[in-house]
Amino acid sequence: MQSLHFSCKKYSCRLPVPVLAVALLLLVSLATTASSCTEQEKASLLQFLAGLSQDSGLAKSWHEDGDCCEWEGVTCNRNKTVIEVSLPSRGLEGRITPSLGNLAGLEHLNLSYDSLSDGLPLELLSSSSIVALDVSFNQLSGDLHELPSSTHSQSLQVLNISSNLFMGQFSSTTWKGMQNLIALNASNNSFTGQIPSHFCNISPSHTVLELSYNELSGSIPPGLGNCSMLRVLKADHNNLSGTLPNELFNITSLECLSFSSNGLQGMLDGNHIVKLSNLVILDLGENNFTGKIPDSIGQLRRLQEIHLDHNSMSGELPSTLSNCTDLIMINLRINTFTGELAKVLNGSKDLTTLLIGVNFMNEAIPYDDSIDGFENLKVLDIGECQLSGTIPVWISRLVNLEVLALNGNRLSGPIPTWINTLNYLFLLDISNNSLTGEIPKELMNMPMLISEKTAAHLGPRIFDLPVYDGPTRKYRVPISFPSALQLGNNKFTGVIPPEIGQLKALLSLGVISNNLTGPIPPSICNLTNLLVLDLSNNNLTGKIPAALENLHFLSAFNVSNNNLEGPIPTGGQFNTFLNSSFDGNPKLCGPMINRNCSSGEAGPVSIVYKKSCGGKVIFALAIVVFFGVGVLYDQMVLSRCFG
Template sequence: MATSTIACLEQEKSSLLRFLAGLSQDGGISKSWGNGTDCCVWEGITCSGDGVVIEVSLASKGLKGQISPSLGDLTSLSHLNLSYNSLSGVFPEELMSPSSITVLDVSFNHLKGHLQELNSSVSDRPLHVLNISSNRFIGELTSITWEKMRNLVTINASNNSFTGQIPSSFCISSPSFAVLDLGYNQFFGSIPPGIGKCSNLRILKAGHNNINGTLPDDIFSATSLEYLSFPVNRLQGTIDDALMMKLSNLVFLHLGGNRFSGKIPDSIGQLKRLEELHMGHNNISGELPSSLGDSTNLVIINLHVNKITGELAKVNFSNIPNLKILDLSANYFTGTIPESIYSCSNLTWLGLSFNKLHGQLTEKIENVKSLTFISLSHNNFTNITRALYILKRLRKLNTVLIGGNFMHEAMPEDEAFAGLENIQVLGINDCALTGKIPNWLSKLKKLELLLLRNNKLSGPIPTWINSLNFLRYVDISNNSLTGVIPTSLTKMPMLKSDKNSVHMDQIVFQMPFFLPPSLHYRTSTAVPKMLNLGNNKFTGAIPMEIGDLKELLSLNLSFNNLNGEIPQSLSNLRNLMTLDLSSNHLTGEIPSTLENLHFLSKFNVSYNDLKGPVPIGGQFSTFLSSSFAGNPKLCSPMLVHHCNLAEAALSSPFSTKEYVDKVMFIIAFSLFFVIGVLYDQTILSRYFLLNRLR
């Protein structure tokens, strides 16, 4: 928008047109930037009253190409925003040097190289805000540059590849300095001293780097801090109780994914403004301080994967009415679930898995009507029937993980679980439950992930399995299920086509969702489509129709009593990454068409009765011999039994007839070649002999 009444200067128009000329894609701004018009009315350009360009704002315009240094010739330019484009190349030094720019934002582009260091002779710069985040910058952030930025308020250099140590001059040079974000880089070394001199520092973020050492004492002198975040580094040591209470303005504390030890400081309760406490994945021990309940504004408490002991009842959770996420999983808590947790009516996420809790769920959990996620797995809870009857009353629940409890109880078969219809993720695994796969599961029409592994369930797979239109992850391994693999299993809509995913209500987990072996997911749709029937008592042949499950990424039929041949139709599963058919009674040959599975990274057919040559094309050249062990009739250069000519012919992608024809051609060609050479040698010998006689 133009604010001037005078046309822009020709020199300034020329600088802008040179910038435009350096773009390979201009996002359509060239329609506005005409040579014969006033540049003050051009799209994204703002001028002062005397026709001087003071702002260039071209965020999210689809620009591609390089940033021309000509923008540095706009001597009155104060605001430059080129964020959220696809600009590449180096960042012009000329844009760091102008004495006019106060706000510079080139975030979310593809800029690379070093950030040019200012000459020590350059006078102080007026820059207030610098955002260079989400690019491809490398090298160090040298102190000399920042010593010339005495008016800096905000630096965001996150999500790049900067290295070296964090400069120590930010606070010394800029008394108004308030925001520093260096997250997702490759900084190393310790946190530099001097942070405490930033009397106005409100946000300090440097997560996901390689920073080590302890939190320096003077960081607690930055009493204006509201946001302190150093997750996923190598920080260690304890957090001083007396120092922590000095950060009375703290709203967000994230020190997860480090090596902190000792106890959570008692003074945590004096941080009355604290809303989020993240200290998961550390070595914190001791008991929860009862003072935690005094931080009455807490919304998130994340202390998972530590060594915290004692009973949860020590904390009065009823004093924390705004609590939405409580994740205390993978610790050593004992006792029962305190009823004060059930007074947190805003709670949406409750993670208490992998502890030593016991007892039964009580009806008071019905007060937590906002609960969408509950994980109580791997504790010592009892009475699964009661637990399910209570949980069904929480109508907003979409994820229920209660495996590793209720040991040796019976799987409830009562079909009166009306209320679980909104469940999308259900885990009742590792319980040694007896009984059958219950029919009430057929009512969970939104179910996406079903985990029933490591139980003692018997009987067949129910035929209604394909009526669950969104089921995409099935793990019923390590049970005692019998019968043949039903064709209904090969008609599961989400495993045949992803068209149904359009109608899915995707879960966006508020905290990472864990699935073995050690993978964390943020959304339910990110979980790979899997069918695991391993370690049961299934009989019969692998149905040919299994080749219809074209969306499968993982198929495990190992440790069963399956017989017959490996169906050729498996080669239709072009997305397959894992295929395990080991420890069955399969016969025949390994289909050579499986070479077409280009994403296959894990393959196992060991301990069957297979014969013939092992395919050698595609991914098969990467599989270890152990993938084929226990099949003495298989042959391959990598196995003890090498293939003879007839067997090698069978391993060819051509038919046997084509292979024999090719061999005969090669033999005939070789024979004619040898005869030809002998003939030539005979003729030449006679020629030289006649010449000698003459």
């Protein structure tokens, strides 16, 4: 009826009433040819239900005396044939029974993001009706045995078995009956062996092949060059070796080519790379590639992301890179690129992320006022380059900047007072430089760090990092950059501004190894979201404010090598800190450092300080995300992108 309506609209015709009535009666008669699903379909679904040890209330909907077409997660066509079972993220536990393979009309099966275990029934893979099968993010295990030789061609087009516990050889014989397969995602498992060399001879229409986060080894098979329709090819985080075969560049339809975190080597051949004219994402980071970026890279006009970080590439960056006007992300960290840095910061209005740290060693940081075209830049990393100069004014024009890493250089002079005009900046790392002066009050007025309401929304630019759960289970989850001020290893003087207490969205504060004096401001106790606080190696005096006990999420604390005195607080998180956190303060006392306090020093915990912090603790979403992978962000998050 819907298509009839559109065709009428197209040709501007109107059907007479009797014709519409006849059409309506015809549809009604078709809809009533079957009153409910068949008993066989109902029995197959109930067998699946019986195989679950935890159905999360599904049994309340799946009544034996009801019509299974009305059951939750079950969809039927007009003939009352079950065509779809969709139960993602339902917390289902138990096994998948082979009975689902008896649903002769089943086309789509989605059991993703549950807790299903045991194996994947062969009956589902060999089904003559299933077109799309998604069992990703479960705990399914075992080998995927090859289909029996008597199996006819399957209808399966989309298969997602990612993020499970499958293992064994990833051989072409496993997939030999799947001539119609278009997309396969087998990432985040423990498959071994080589990538099948004749994969696309079996499935000539294949467009998506994702094999990341496995234990695949050997070289990239030249036979993949026969995948003439392939658009996505990903095999990150495996044990692949050798070079990129020339045949790979025959896949002119390729849009995403990603082999990061392997043991690949060789150079990028300009005559080959230019063939991939449809390429949108090129990710060869964390390998052993050498040589230059070829000039022909500029002909890849659709390129949006280029990741060549953590290699041994060298030479000057090609000026033709500016021809890739659609670029959103450039990650060239940790190589040995040379040349004038000013030539790199040049004209890409869509660029949001530029990571070029640990390159261009010992140059001067650009001061060219003509540097522009970065109005959408959100993440800028030019750290660990040993650059000289002061923090340049052109950075103040990056009005959308959220993350700025200038650490590990030889920058001098003060923190510029325009810093708080960067309204979206929430992570500033200027540690390990030679910056001087006092910590400006303008730094205590960073808009994104002041309000707790922004804490849950920090870090719009998301990076994917691996999270390991057990010896074989690997997931790739989004981790937001933490809101942080890293000012350590400079030459700052003066006191820690008491206005620091305004930065309620701050998760990490580091001012290690400066020349700061005065007390630890009690206002720090207002930073109830704080996870990391490092004030070590300064000249701070006075007592450790007892009110810091109220920082319930503080997991890393260090005030060693100062001139602090008095009792160390003993409540809250202070019971979890290492003794070394207080070393080098001979006037501190307390049981954790085996130094008794005098009767005058060891008084009760101050009630005034506790009240000043307020009684309500904001459990921000950013903290939930951050705790999911550990507290020490600079060992995990920043080390992946800035390390």
